[in-house]
Amino acid sequence: MKRIAANGDQAVALSWKQINPDVCASYPITPQTIIVEAFSDYVADGEVDTEYVCSESEHSSMSICIGAAAAGARSVTATASAGLAFMWEMLYIAASMRLPIVMTVANRALSGPINIHCDHSDAMGSRDSGWVQIFAENVQEAYDNSLMSFRIAEHPDVHLPVMNCLDGFIVTHAIESFTPVEDDQVKKFVGEYKPLLPLLDWKNPHSYGPFDMPDYYYEHKYQQAMAMNNVIPVFKEVAAEFEKLTGRKYDLIEKYMVDDAEYVAVAMGSTAGTLKAVVDDLRKEGHKVGCIKVRLFRPFPYQEIAKALEGKKAVAVMDRVISFGAVGPLFSDVRSAEFDNRIHPRTVNYVYGLGGRDVGVEDLKVVFREMEAGTAKNINYLGVKQ
Amino acid sequence: MISIKEMTAKPVRLTEGHRLCAGCSEPVVAKQVLLATDKPVVVSNATGCFEVSTSGYPYSSWNVPWIHSAFENTAATISGVESAYRVLKRKGKIKDDMRFVCFAGDGATYDIGFQALSGAIERGHQFLFVCMNNEAYMNTGIQRSGATEKGASTTTCPSGTCIPGKREFPKDITKIVAAHELPYAAQASPHNWKDLIEKAAKGFEAGGPAFLNVISPCPRGWRYDSALTIDMSKLAVETCLWPLYEYDNGKWRITAESKRIAEGKAEKRPIMDWLKSQGRFKHLMDPKHSALVEEIQANVDRKWDELIRLSKH
Numbered sequence: 001m002k003r004i005a006a007n008g009d010q011a012v013a014l015s016w017k018q019i020n021p022d023v024c025a026s027y028p029i030t031p032q033t034i035i036v037e038a039f040s041d042y043v044a045d046g047e048v049d050t051e052y053v054c055s056e057s058e059h060s061s062m063s064i065c066i067g068a069a070a071a072g073a074r075s076v077t078a079t080a081s082a083g084l085a086f087m088w089e090m091l092y093i094a095a096s097m098r099l100p101i102v103m104t105v106a107n108r109a110l111s112g113p114i115n116i117h118c119d120h121s122d123a124m125g126s127r128d129s130g131w132v133q134i135f136a137e138n139v140q141e142a143y144d145n146s147l148m149s150f151r152i153a154e155h156p157d158v159h160l161p162v163m164n165c166l167d168g169f170i171v172t173h174a175i176e177s178f179t180p181v182e183d184d185q186v187k188k189f190v191g192e193y194k195p196l197l198p199l200l201d202w203k204n205p206h207s208y209g210p211f212d213m214p215d216y217y218y219e220h221k222y223q224q225a226m227a228m229n230n231v232i233p234v235f236k237e238v239a240a241e242f243e244k245l246t247g248r249k250y251d252l253i254e255k256y257m258v259d260d261a262e263y264v265a266v267a268m269g270s271t272a273g274t275l276k277a278v279v280d281d282l283r284k285e286g287h288k289v290g291c292i293k294v295r296l297f298r299p300f301p302y303q304e305i306a307k308a309l310e311g312k313k314a315v316a317v318m319d320r321v322i323s324f325g326a327v328g329p330l331f332s333d334v335r336s337a338e339f340d341n342r343i344h345p346r347t348v349n350y351v352y353g354l355g356g357r358d359v360g361v362e363d364l365k366v367v368f369r370e371m372e373a374g375t376a377k378n379i380n381y382l383g384v385k386q
Numbered sequence: 387m388i389s390i391k392e393m394t395a396k397p398v399r400l401t402e403g404h405r406l407c408a409g410c411s412e413p414v415v416a417k418q419v420l421l422a423t424d425k426p427v428v429v430s431n432a433t434g435c436f437e438v439s440t441s442g443y444p445y446s447s448w449n450v451p452w453i454h455s456a457f458e459n460t461a462a463t464i465s466g467v468e469s470a471y472r473v474l475k476r477k478g479k480i481k482d483d484m485r486f487v488c489f490a491g492d493g494a495t496y497d498i499g500f501q502a503l504s505g506a507i508e509r510g511h512q513f514l515f516v517c518m519n520n521e522a523y524m525n526t527g528i529q530r531s532g533a534t535e536k537g538a539s540t541t542t543c544p545s546g547t548c549i550p551g552k553r554e555f556p557k558d559i560t561k562i563v564a565a566h567e568l569p570y571a572a573q574a575s576p577h578n579w580k581d582l583i584e585k586a587a588k589g590f591e592a593g594g595p596a597f598l599n600v601i602s603p604c605p606r607g608w609r610y611d612s613a614l615t616i617d618m619s620k621l622a623v624e625t626c627l628w629p630l631y632e633y634d635n636g637k638w639r640i641t642a643e644s645k646r647i648a649e650g651k652a653e654k655r656p657i658m659d660w661l662k663s664q665g666r667f668k669h670l671m672d673p674k675h676s677a678l679v680e681e682i683q684a685n686v687d688r689k690w691d692e693l694i695r696l697s698k699h
Contacts, residue, residue, distance in 0.1 A: 057505070060501075070466075200471055
């Protein structure tokens with residue numbers, strides 16, 4: 001298919017149109033709204049035959065997806081920020097019922113103060129809910145991840161919900177050119193949904209969400225944990241198939257000029273793109289720098305990260321969120337991954353870009369400069385006005 | 387209307403062996419509701435006594451597809467199930483004509499579940515929502531809800547030396563639901579199985595959202611002998627505290643015993659008969675609370691008269 005121009009939200013909506021899911025639950029919240037608006041156009045024009053449910057809240061959107069997925073329907077929704085926080089209770093339930101719901105999250109800061117712009121507080125708040133979390137750098141990835149999400153979620157070894165994250169405004173609203181997959185190829189790649197134990201199979205009645213006492217709850221959580229472990233090989237398998245189809249190669253992490261680098265920055269989402277430009281600039285000046293983009297955040301690719309950072313002089317981990325009274329969530333995972341290796345580079349944390357604070361090339365050069373000079377503290381607040 | 391003998395031959399959808407209290411009205415209500423349709427049915431259950439007592443893993447009392455996801459969202463959950471049904475039927479993947487029902491307590495209907503209920507009704511999903519109204523949060527140990535009667539003593543609105551139990555009248559959720567102008571809403575009581583099943587059957591076949599509010603006596607929370615549950619539900623109707631009526635496509639109709647009372651063919655019993663039958667109102671027997679008893683009676687009378695007026699239009 002030829003390249004087209006669209007913003008990240010429109011690209012995600014296009015992927016949904018090509019997939020034609022059975023049920024879409026919708027509630028508007030900035031910066032996600034364009035997705036459900038664009039998809040409602042497809043519904044209104046009969047381009048999909050999805051049952052499109054305008055719910056009265058995000059909590060109900062996720063509840064609708066749970067009911068629909070349990071009934072045997074391929075189910076999607078999208079949200080951001082407070083909407084994701086409002087779903088928090090239901091995220092755990094969707095995951096514990098092993099329902100392969102796919103949800104796009106347009107990452108946005110949490111209140112208060114209220115702020116509609118990008119950071120990762122919302123996704124990090126749902127970090128431990130049992131959802132697979134994939135982060136996109138740009139419009140192309142937001143689209144590609146959306147297609148792959150369904151395959152990962154519905155894989156028999158996984159059967160877990162997947163969160164497809166893209167940076168609010170930076171990716172959701174910025175128009176970029178990207179290459180979609182042909183409609184028939186999408187249909188073939190994603191395939192027809194074959195539900196497991198659907199409620200609508202009334203001749204073989206199943207119970208979803210029974211009461212669990214201490215004698216079984218732990219075992220059910222263990223099974224969820226094991227299913228999460230299965231995501232890594234499934235992700236690689238699906239990505240390999242996707243590469244064959246499109247030529248676009250994706251892995252759990254993306255390494256950029258890392259192999260011979262002495263100083264490495266690690267980030268997720270759109271900032272990884274800016275970091276690559278910074279690395280290019282600094283390399284021209286002779287600095288041995290590189291960067292790593294974490295695409296799959298849950299389950300966390302501990303081994304891949306540890307291997308990639310082995311023997312580096314210093315590592316800066318970029319968190320677009322504050323974990324009050326602790327280190328950043330990405331930092332704690334990266335540092336934990338490194339610990340199992342004998343050689344621990346000095347690893348520092350940068351909190352940055354909260355509430356949509358712009359983070360440009362010059363801002364990120366500071367990170368490498370401070371790493372090289374050894375002046376970075378354990379936790380640094382990049383560009384905060386004192 | 388089929389006979390009770392014919393009904394006993396129908397398949398059992400909620401089996402014995404559940405862990406509800408002796409004398410609990412909830413399984414009686416659920417069984418009556420589930421007898422009201424022969425079509426395949428999917429049940430969505432709100433968190434509460436009924437859910438925890440019928441589904442303790444690895445056992446289940448349910449012979450029909452059943453889902454419980456949370457406390458406040460049973461109507462949203464069934465919205466999803468019913469949406470899946472609609473689309474899969476349209477795509478030819480489902481052939482059967484199916485029905486959808488929610489069971490929720492009064493907390494999950496009047497309070498925390500109200501938004502999801504209102505949203506699901508507004509969207510017009512075809513489902514029957516059954517509120518098993520025992521007038522408090524009984525699963526967590528008898529705490530006040532928006533359905534608790536004025537003057538009742540619960541563990542969060544206890545009768546003390548200064549405050550005689552709950553200070554507010556319950557909200558009239560059946561009328562609030564009817565204000566959504568849905569196809570069908572009704573109040574029923576398990577003592578009159580015929581009236582209840584007829585209403586549930588109308589609800590199942592309403593072609594859109596339907597609501598059934600059922601008085602569901604709780605021996606633990608109301609403090610009465612567990613053998614008297616059905617008598618208690620009957621008394622609620624005889625005092626007109628719990629009138630039996632329906633809102634059927636815009637028409638209000640008083641039914642069964644309530645109809646006989648409205649027509650002067652049966653006695654309207656004083657509210658004192660209701661209050662003295664239960665330990666939760668015991669403190670109201672003290673003459674110092676006679677004004678409060680009169681207030682409760684006046685409220686019953688006012689609501690009853692209003693219902694008679696509505697039913698005449």
